[in-house]
Amino acid sequence: MRRGLWFSLLACLAFVGLAQAQNPFSVGMAYAAEAQQPERPSWDRLLFGPAPEGYRGLAISARLLAWSVPWTLVGSSIGLTSDDPWQRSFWLTNSVWAAVNSGIALVGLLGPEPGKDSLRNLLYINAGLDLLYIAGGVVLALQPDPRSQGAGWAIALQGAWLLLFDLFNTLALESP
Template identity: 75%
Template sequence: MKRGLWLWLLVLWSTLGLAQPHPRFSVGPAIAAEPLLWAEQPQKPSQVERPSWERLLLGPAPEGFRGLAISARLLAWSVPWTLAGSTAGLLSDDPWQRSFWLTSSVWAAVNSGIALVGLLGPEPDQASLRDLLYINAVLDVLYIAGGVFLALQPDARSQGAGWAIALQGAWLLLFDLFNALALEHP
């Protein structure tokens, strides 16, 4: 169990971009420009190549690809939770654990869908993305409150589902606030 906890902490640490040193609330420097050869023409923003997955997932979000990086990091969090939750929930006979893991799995699957839409869609402008993250943070507080309400019910299934919702909502609150604040200070 301790090994699994460390793995989740590592995923969280990497997803939030804390694995690389960078200034507080900074998304870091823009992608370093390569020197142009004499025959090359500067590229238009629509022709700029997307950064690698490693660059999107770890460290500061690349300038011009912040929405893509946020979506990639959300996907990096939600896919393992979907798989782990489905597996643990289907293998458990305990109603509390089964409810906790399956609710976590469904919640994470929805986040995976949201992340995929962000990965496939156009890069949003910084102000719109920041506002969307703040709106999501308010919704996350409501998810946490609803989860705690369910967790306080006498039924073991409601308790498991409630703690799953509260946990997922708490992580999303941290994720959304961290990324919104990072967009405040380019």
């Protein structure tokens, strides 16, 4: 078990290191592009308050990352130390789900800023998928096996939070 936890930690650190690195084949182009673009808003500006115009996708990704990293760490810690099958399944499923969200958020942080219409469409698609996650989680939670129940409630919880997150951010895009 501990080997898996260490591997997960090392993989996260390597992914963060890659996230901060520039493409080695276009270092000169990256510096030239940075010189032409306005400076990115600070992390506190991205995380709190209205998302800055022109950086809404970046703000959404930063907020998703800020939410998912603690869930990954807490879920792993509690899940790996629990002897109860329901608790173990619940927390480890939350941890894996949040780790995937962290990866998605990192891709959003590294990628180009999407247009407002593209971002809105993506959030609506995600909201539809969130409804499927919730339904699938509830079906799994109604199974007699405690491990299935724990995983199901974790999936339903994660899906419900993501649905609220996606709908909130979609509505925020509509406001000036």
